[in-house]
Amino acid sequence: MSLKNALAAAAVAATAVGGAGAAGAQEQVRIGFAAGLTGYLAFFDGMVRNGAQMAVDEINAQGGIAGQWPIEFIVRDMRSDAAAAAVVARELVAADIHAMITPCDVDPAIAAGQLAQAAEIPMMSPCASTPTLPGQVGPYMFNLKTADNLQATVLSEFAHEQGYETAYVLLSPDTPYTDLLPRYFIQAFEASGGEVLEVGTYGWDQQDFSAEVTAIANMEPQPDVIMTSAYEPHFPAFITQLRNAGVEIPVLGSDGIDSPTTLGLGEVAEGVVFSMAGYPAEGSELEAFYRDYEERFGEYLPFAFSASGYEAIMLFAEAIEQAGSLEGPAIRDALDRIADFPGVTGTEITYEGQNRVALRDVTLVRVEGGQQVFLRQVAPDPAEVPEP
Amino acid sequence: MLSVSGLTVSYGAVLALRGVSLEVGRGELVALLGPNGAGKTSTLGALMGLCRAGGAVCLDGEALLGRAPEKIVRLGMTLVPEGRRVFGGLTVEENLRLGGAVQRDEAARRRQYAEVYALFPVLEERSGQLAGSLSGGEQQQLAIARALMSGPRLLLLDEPSLGLAPKVVDTIFGLIDRLRASGLTILLVEQNVDRSLEIADRGYVLVGGEIVLAGTAGELLQSQDVQRAYLGLAS
Amino acid sequence: MDILIQNLINALALGGTYALLALGLALVFSIMGLINLAHGELMTIGAYALYFMILWAFPFWLALVGALLCAVVAAVLMERVAFRPVRDASMATMLLTSFAVSAILQVAYQNLISPRPLPVAMPSFLGGAVEIGSLQVGMIQLLALGCTAALLLLLVWVFRYTAFGVAMRAAAEDFDTTRLMGIRANALFAGAFALSGLLAGVAALFWVAQRGSVDPLMGFLPVLKAFIAVIVGGLGSLVGAVAGGFLLGAIEIALRALLPSDLLPYRDALSLLLIILVLLVRPQGLMGRRREGVR
Numbered sequence A: 001m002s003l004k005n006a007l008a009a010a011a012v013a014a015t016a017v018g019g020a021g022a023a024g025a026q027e028q029v030r031i032g033f034a035a036g037l038t039g040y041l042a043f044f045d046g047m048v049r050n051g052a053q054m055a056v057d058e059i060n061a062q063g064g065i066a067g068q069w070p071i072e073f074i075v076r077d078m079r080s081d082a083a084a085a086a087v088v089a090r091e092l093v094a095a096d097i098h099a100m101i102t103p104c105d106v107d108p109a110i111a112a113g114q115l116a117q118a119a120e121i122p123m124m125s126p127c128a129s130t131p132t133l134p135g136q137v138g139p140y141m142f143n144l145k146t147a148d149n150l151q152a153t154v155l156s157e158f159a160h161e162q163g164y165e166t167a168y169v170l171l172s173p174d175t176p177y178t179d180l181l182p183r184y185f186i187q188a189f190e191a192s193g194g195e196v197l198e199v200g201t202y203g204w205d206q207q208d209f210s211a212e213v214t215a216i217a218n219m220e221p222q223p224d225v226i227m228t229s230a231y232e233p234h235f236p237a238f239i240t241q242l243r244n245a246g247v248e249i250p251v252l253g254s255d256g257i258d259s260p261t262t263l264g265l266g267e268v269a270e271g272v273v274f275s276m277a278g279y280p281a282e283g284s285e286l287e288a289f290y291r292d293y294e295e296r297f298g299e300y301l302p303f304a305f306s307a308s309g310y311e312a313i314m315l316f317a318e319a320i321e322q323a324g325s326l327e328g329p330a331i332r333d334a335l336d337r338i339a340d341f342p343g344v345t346g347t348e349i350t351y352e353g354q355n356r357v358a359l360r361d362v363t364l365v366r367v368e369g370g371q372q373v374f375l376r377q378v379a380p381d382p383a384e385v386p387e388p
Numbered sequence B: 001m002l003s004v005s006g007l008t009v010s011y012g013a014v015l016a017l018r019g020v021s022l023e024v025g026r027g028e029l030v031a032l033l034g035p036n037g038a039g040k041t042s043t044l045g046a047l048m049g050l051c052r053a054g055g056a057v058c059l060d061g062e063a064l065l066g067r068a069p070e071k072i073v074r075l076g077m078t079l080v081p082e083g084r085r086v087f088g089g090l091t092v093e094e095n096l097r098l099g100g101a102v103q104r105d106e107a108a109r110r111r112q113y114a115e116v117y118a119l120f121p122v123l124e125e126r127s128g129q130l131a132g133s134l135s136g137g138e139q140q141q142l143a144i145a146r147a148l149m150s151g152p153r154l155l156l157l158d159e160p161s162l163g164l165a166p167k168v169v170d171t172i173f174g175l176i177d178r179l180r181a182s183g184l185t186i187l188l189v190e191q192n193v194d195r196s197l198e199i200a201d202r203g204y205v206l207v208g209g210e211i212v213l214a215g216t217a218g219e220l221l222q223s224q225d226v227q228r229a230y231l232g233l234a235s
Numbered sequence C: 001m002d003i004l005i006q007n008l009i010n011a012l013a014l015g016g017t018y019a020l021l022a023l024g025l026a027l028v029f030s031i032m033g034l035i036n037l038a039h040g041e042l043m044t045i046g047a048y049a050l051y052f053m054i055l056w057a058f059p060f061w062l063a064l065v066g067a068l069l070c071a072v073v074a075a076v077l078m079e080r081v082a083f084r085p086v087r088d089a090s091m092a093t094m095l096l097t098s099f100a101v102s103a104i105l106q107v108a109y110q111n112l113i114s115p116r117p118l119p120v121a122m123p124s125f126l127g128g129a130v131e132i133g134s135l136q137v138g139m140i141q142l143l144a145l146g147c148t149a150a151l152l153l154l155l156v157w158v159f160r161y162t163a164f165g166v167a168m169r170a171a172a173e174d175f176d177t178t179r180l181m182g183i184r185a186n187a188l189f190a191g192a193f194a195l196s197g198l199l200a201g202v203a204a205l206f207w208v209a210q211r212g213s214v215d216p217l218m219g220f221l222p223v224l225k226a227f228i229a230v231i232v233g234g235l236g237s238l239v240g241a242v243a244g245g246f247l248l249g250a251i252e253i254a255l256r257a258l259l260p261s262d263l264l265p266y267r268d269a270l271s272l273l274l275i276i277l278v279l280l281v282r283p284q285g286l287m288g289r290r291r292e293g294v295r
């Protein structure tokens, strides 16, 4: 707080003393963010932080949540390290936060989440799409991003519509995202009559995919489609080697490749279809949001992480307003009852009856000429979504 | 030609040379004798710039201490190191070529090859063979030949007879004698006292890092007692 | 049959990249006694140079040359600035120095360029595959293979027939004695680093072409593999390093191609196990010399 602000606050306090005492003790809502501001998460968590800050400023400009609770947004760097995430979460809990945003990766989110869970502080993971995360951490953890099983279902529905009957699936057991999402796809795809011909696996430390590509190229019969949730640096390596070996089978990916790297790969990425949180169609709310973001932070970054940060704050605000209280359990219960909340990504978000995994639309795009081309935005049929 | 005064070398706390002074005149063959650990190799190392040393070393008026070995070789002094140190993975020819690396002039290098092959005919026979596959005596010849390729004025030899059969030792000493006869100045480090003094003009005896005795070869040969005492030889 | 031949090509291409890296490492190690942990960062520099030159619309061939040049200059600078001052220090000191150089460069890439992977789009004439008989071989793989073979042959020629090459081999065997031949130590160091930089640069080109992106840590993994290759080949042996690289590439591809899928997660463990077996049979490595005699 600057000296000027401190003086102003003192003046407000002084005038308040005479009048209604309760109004003078205006309470702040403290929302913490254990963010990877340095290290490999910096790109993602940086966008989340900026998006969240936009929401905070918007709410505070209107006098705070429900016009009475201004937000103090406390961001601490956990250096993209799970152990440091726990330390930062402890600091935030000690700072009496009312809600917390967890880092953009599952392991540090769990590390930070366990501490907030113990302190009964509601949490939101803005990036992790692993639907098992809330179950792993506990009843105070909420997922916001398009869950893996939702994405897998929409990808499977799309595959069937395209007439793909057989698939090759590439997964890596090394992280939940690269392991579970393809497995949900296999479940959904086979449940609706498709056949997975082969499941290939890759290791986290692997950047050469020549053996896998050779296996695919020599499959008899050839699969109709290849599905993977690999992302950087594995996806660029895989797709480059696949296409350069002359294999032209269509490829389906997931929101991990919703990044500028994919769009910059040139011809090899042409035609890749992937699922993501929302598409900034011209004139859409999301596009307007990205433009505001650009105006404020100087960069047009049409990647949903910033919108997720924004939505996380807005969801907390909605829950606090509904709860009419800053008590952790009350906020948690209110969050858990949220239904059809309009997100800035252009989808409605529902937690009611979803075990804290957001039910929301999934968007599909295709890479064409280094651009994302919108294919559709759909709510998956809940009957087809595999259990987490 | 070479004058050394007050040369000191230490390895950490160990003082290996405690002020060695010696002279080598043009055309002379001077022997530096001493038992194991006396500091002979350290002396040559200091002269060649391979180890840090104190004192003064002059080659024809040029101060050498503090200069890099590659520079000293270019000034005309070359060492045949202890244990031969030929490049075993290189051919005989390649070893010789490296020895002549300082020769800028192609004609001079060709002359040098011819001279060396005349002196060591066995090397010409084996020029394409890996140096590591040569016998000990042949390797020693190669080490000397390699040193000669740089066209030195002063040749330093560190125990050329080390580990060689008596017959081969004869050959090596014969060669050294011939080199001296051709006008090359030589400082010969040896433990083989008798053989060295047979061909040397003068000699120094080094013990515990100090010169304890100096004289003409004849004088040193005669002082058998001294030899026994300092060099621990049973004759 | 086709699969076998294709995997053989895969193994040669992957092994070739490891071999180039391993050769650079072995060269510097045998001449300087330095295990250069920052070797991977040379690779990364070359890759970034390629990225930026393509971004700035230089002709592609010029970008390739620029990338190689960058890696060479960076290597020479690295020697001059970081390693020459500690040349006479203990092996541990040099190792720590190279570790520091590596860390500093990684942080510099993260902060000055980007912590994220940057896409490198290869021009379309390098994409796709060519038909050889019934075989489809990737253009880039084919080029990598050809270039690696040509480069290794060129190096054989350099090492065998040029004064520089013979001096390098000699220095790798016995550095002090090489100086006694009147060959300048600084020239040897600079030469060793320049050559290792060139090899890292070429490896970087292949690696990036296969990988599609550049990131600050991209050099770590292949160079780790190259270290293993150097050890398997026999520490200090140049030919061994190359052989070790090819062997490692073959093992990795073979395991990935042949292991049943439920064993696939163990492929790294298995490949290390095979390496350990090789070392049990030949503790000195494939081509390592047993250290003998005076040194």
Ligand SMILES: Nc1ncnc2c1ncn2[C@@H]1O[C@H](COP(=O)(O)OP(=O)(O)OP(=O)(O)O)[C@@H](O)[C@H]1O
Pocket: B011, B014, B016, B034, B035, B036, B037, B038, B039, B040, B041, B042, B043, B082, B191
């Ligand atoms: N690198 C070194 N580090 C420590 N001490 C050394 C080193 N080199 C030589 N010394 C010591 O210095 C002394 C002189 O060694 P030097 O090798 O010069 O003796 P030398 O006369 O050549 O012996 P030799 O006949 O065995 O070759 C010895 O005590 C030896 O142990």
Ligand SMILES: [Mg+2]
Pocket: B040, B041, B042, B082
């Ligand atoms: Mg000695």
